[in-house]
Amino acid sequence: MPSQTTPAPTQYHIVPIDPHAHLYEVSVTVVDPDPAGQHFWLPAWIPGSYLIREFARHFVSVRAEAESGEITITKEAKDVWRAAPCFGPLVVVAQVYAYDLSVRTAYLDGTRGYFNGASVFLCPTGREQAPCTVDIAAPDRAFGDWRVATTLPSLDAPPYSFGRYRAANYDELIDHPVETGTFTTATFMAGGARHDIAVTGAPHADLPRMAQDLTRICRWQIELFGGAPDTPPPFDRYLFQVMAVGDGHGGLEHRASTSLLCKRDELPRPGVEEITDDYLEFLGLASHEYFHAWNVKRIKPEAFAPYNLAHESYTRQLWAFEGITSYYDDLALVRCGLITPQRYLQWVGRTVTTVLRGPGRLAQSVAESSFDAWIKFYRQDENTVNAGVSYYAKGSLVALALDLTLRSQGGATLDDLMRALWIRHGHPGVGVPEDGIEKIATELAGHDLGDFFTRYVFGIEDVPLARLLADFGVTMHLRAPTGPKDRGGKAANGDTPKLTLGARIAPDLKLTHVFRGGPAGRAGLSAGDTVVAIDGLKASGERLASLLQGPDSAKSHAVHAFRRDELRTFQVEFDMAPQDTAYLTLDENASAAVAARRDAWLGTPK
Ligand code: ZN
Numbered sequence: 001m002p003s004q005t006t007p008a009p010t011q012y013h014i015v016p017i018d019p020h021a022h023l024y025e026v027s028v029t030v031v032d033p034d035p036a037g038q039h040f041w042l043p044a045w046i047p048g049s050y051l052i053r054e055f056a057r058h059f060v061s062v063r064a065e066a067e068s069g070e071i072t073i074t075k076e077a078k079d080v081w082r083a084a085p086c087f088g089p090l091v092v093v094a095q096v097y098a099y100d101l102s103v104r105t106a107y108l109d110g111t112r113g114y115f116n117g118a119s120v121f122l123c124p125t126g127r128e129q130a131p132c133t134v135d136i137a138a139p140d141r142a143f144g145d146w147r148v149a150t151t152l153p154s155l156d157a158p159p160y161s162f163g164r165y166r167a168a169n170y171d172e173l174i175d176h177p178v179e180t181g182t183f184t185t186a187t188f189m190a191g192g193a194r195h196d197i198a199v200t201g202a203p204h205a206d207l208p209r210m211a212q213d214l215t216r217i218c219r220w221q222i223e224l225f226g227g228a229p230d231t232p233p234p235f236d237r238y239l240f241q242v243m244a245v246g247d248g249h250g251g252l253e254h255r256a257s258t259s260l261l262c263k264r265d266e267l268p269r270p271g272v273e274e275i276t277d278d279y280l281e282f283l284g285l286a287s288h289e290y291f292h293a294w295n296v297k298r299i300k301p302e303a304f305a306p307y308n309l310a311h312e313s314y315t316r317q318l319w320a321f322e323g324i325t326s327y328y329d330d331l332a333l334v335r336c337g338l339i340t341p342q343r344y345l346q347w348v349g350r351t352v353t354t355v356l357r358g359p360g361r362l363a364q365s366v367a368e369s370s371f372d373a374w375i376k377f378y379r380q381d382e383n384t385v386n387a388g389v390s391y392y393a394k395g396s397l398v399a400l401a402l403d404l405t406l407r408s409q410g411g412a413t414l415d416d417l418m419r420a421l422w423i424r425h426g427h428p429g430v431g432v433p434e435d436g437i438e439k440i441a442t443e444l445a446g447h448d449l450g451d452f453f454t455r456y457v458f459g460i461e462d463v464p465l466a467r468l469l470a471d472f473g474v475t476m477h478l479r480a481p482t483g484p485k486d487r488g489g490k491a492a493n494g495d496t497p498k499l500t501l502g503a504r505i506a507p508d509l510k511l512t513h514v515f516r517g518g519p520a521g522r523a524g525l526s527a528g529d530t531v532v533a534i535d536g537l538k539a540s541g542e543r544l545a546s547l548l549q550g551p552d553s554a555k556s557h558a559v560h561a562f563r564r565d566e567l568r569t570f571q572v573e574f575d576m577a578p579q580d581t582a583y584l585t586l587d588e589n590a591s592a593a594v595a596a597r598r599d600a601w602l603g604t605p606k
Pocket of ligand 1: 288325
């Protein structure tokens with residue numbers, strides 16, 4: 001019989017030794033190291049962000065010591081170290097550079113500190129399942145007003161304080177990011193669980209308002225997965241860590257928290273009653289990451305159960321884990337009554353527009369996009385628009401189409417699918433096989449949905465949204481864009497250009513993306529070319545816009561552009577502007593039966 005004794009805890013200590021140099025000192029102590037020489041490894045990627053990030057590149061120095069003194073520690077791979085054989089306890093001390101203002105790694109300066117364990121905590125090889133303690137130490141007295149916001153369970157640290165925390169194993173240790181600094185906080189209850197908000201960088205944001213709106217979103221999601229009121233969520237406590245900046249947007253999901261990066265303007269100001277488009281962006285992001293507490297943190301692809309953090313973990317299912325989550329993030333807002341169905345449909349129109357504007361959707365399926373996230377989605381370049389599709393954007397349209405298909409064919413819904421995934425996979429901790437979602441969907445529909453998955457998930461066909469939405473009293477309209485800032489979702493306001501250049505162009509007239517087969521591309525223009533003149537006259541954004549308003553018949557223009565430092569001339573024949581901008585309207589004449597179906601989907605209007 002193997003020994004049942006619990007392994008000795010791995011002890012971590014992290015201190016901001018030099019905030020102005022962005023340096024943490026992180027130590028790990030192993031009481032009884034491997035007598036043959038203890039190995040240590042660091043993750044190469046962080047769950048939720050599918051790119052090999054090689055966190056070890058930010059390790060500035062690593063040394064080891066034991067009771068006998070300094071121990072030799074040698075690198076054996078880019079993220080693997082081996083300490084020479086010694087008697088414990090063995091302490092490895094690293095200095096880690098932390099200056100990435102994102103939600104994925106670590107950050108430290110004189111205003112705040114933030115870290116994800118995956119980027120700072122070395123794991124002693126073979127002790128992945130050992131319990132961990134982590135002493136989060138305060139910076140020096142100059143930063144005496146700093147506090148700590150994390151969902152790591154406390155060992156002896158009072159709430160919001162520096163001190164000792166714990167984790168059941170390494171996997172848990174690295175799934176609770178830690179924010180330190182001078183944030184503002186609010187608390188609310190949902191599903192019997194305490195929810196905290198900690199906002200850094202926006203001391204005047206209306207936190208009571210955020211708490212009130214997030215309460216509705218969280219309660220709705222808890223109820224969705226619980227299938228009934230008062231079912232508790234799968235965590236005792238949840239934390240929204242919000243970092244407000246001048247410009248930026250992103251989030252990362254964790255089992256009991258999320259780190260959000262948003263624009264300061266996205267947070268509500270006291271006294272402003274309406275939900276502005278900016279604030280709606282924030283609520284959508286918070287709703288998205290919260291939904292992940294079920295969908296991907298607990299209901300996860302087989303390939304992530306467990307995670308292999310040394311290498312890429314391939315799955316063709318990110319369209320479901322990100323796309324279904326993207327579908328529900330905004331749907332939750334209308335279903336919980338925060339926004340009207342009309343406002344919700346405006347956002348769906350924007351997503352349809354995003355997808356339609358990418359010819360790459362006809363080159364890559366969402367299943368392929370999921371698999372290749374590691375080398376394509378997270379490494380977008382000038383050709384992505386021609387060669388790739390977003391498993392977020394198209395994935396959310398596939399989720400919408402699947403929901404409407406289930407609802408119109410027999411009364412099951414995507415809500416039922418999510419509950420089945422929770423009961424069979426999320427709650428018991430069993431990974432979802434690659435064909436698992438299709439099987440459950442087919443079972444709920446009562447007939448084979450293979451054709452749906454072949455066309456829209458594994459194939460490149462556009463989802464037939466106009467037809468599906470019509471059955472729910474919603475009309476989808478297409479029009480030409482009114483200008484570069486037109487994201488769709490609304491009827492045209494003002495003149496729409498009649499012609500197109502077939503390229504995206506920056507304010508300095510540099511082409512950022514050239515659509516394959518479009519006018520610019522046919523004429524030989526490439527991404528990176530900078531337009532300097534048209535028909536022999538100096539070019540400007542206004543002049544280009546007025547040419548695109550031009551006569552209906554396509555006309556040829558001489559476009560002068562620099563490629564690198566060489567001036568070249570291209571004869572461009574503009575095309576008619578594509579009808580690639582979508583907006584959705586409620587059909588006022590829908591029959592009572594259709595309106596009832598729509599209300600069941602979007603919630604009864606209040
Ligand atoms: Zn996501």
